[in-house]
Amino acid sequence: MTTHMKSSSTGRIARLRKFSVAGIATAGAAAAALTMMPSAAHAAEPVSASASTTSVAAVKAKADAKADAHAAKKAKAKKKTYANNLDGWIKESLAIMKAKDIPGSYEGLHRNIIRESGGDPKAENGWDINAQNGTPSKGLLQVIQPTFDAYHVKGTPHELTDPVANITAAANYAADKYGSIDNVDSAY
Incomplete structure (x- = not known):
């Protein structure tokens, strides 16, 4: 990889992009994950794997419960009443x-x-x-x-x-x- 030193910030960004692409090709997915991580100044608090799984499961459970409630409400509304004769x-x-x-x-x-x-x-x-x-x-x-x-x-x-x-x-x-x-x- 050849890098050219430029004094402008545009040159630095171009050089970083070249390095990132080369890093992905060389190191694979692990390099992609590292390259895409925000800097410490912009990083959010890390989320553990179990916490993210729990939150995804919680969101899914909530969505399922909402769908079940909607289906029950719809079924109740559709339930026909008949004359008592x-x-x-x-x-x-x-x-x-x-x-x-x-x-x-x-x-x-x-x-x-x-x-x-x-x-x-x-x-x-x-x-x-x-x-x-x-x-x-x-x-x-x-x-x-x-x-x-x-x-x-x-x-x-x-x-x-x-x-x-x-x-x-x-x-x-x-x-x-x-x-x-x-x-x-x-x-x-």
Whole structure:
């Protein structure tokens, strides 16, 4: 490397640049790190590797928490509310069934509900063979407790006469036994 001595500050900067480039080529990345370090007058306090890792992790954790809070807020805002009547129960059940890949239509659910309970979520059959055996059919789709327990759909109340839980459990059972609640046209 050839350096020329110049008295001006521009010449000194040019000479330092030549030296820095040559130093990088000769010494590699370590020289680059040293060349780029500010002078003692301009240097900030050194940051330890663990402190910088911690601060990066803290920033990431904070960003993740903010994103999670935003997603939860968005999901809550999107959560649909349904009327507390037969139409609302069927629509809410259909939304859950869709999310759980349980087949069925509004028409199929409504038709079976009207036939089984007349739309009364507290309906109870006290005379059929299930009732005679001590396990009466209950709810909108006249489900017995063991069937409800076996086909209960997670995310709905674990209560046999809850309208949405009763509908989704019955539709889940009908899907398993008949392909869909839409294929049911009599007691099942």
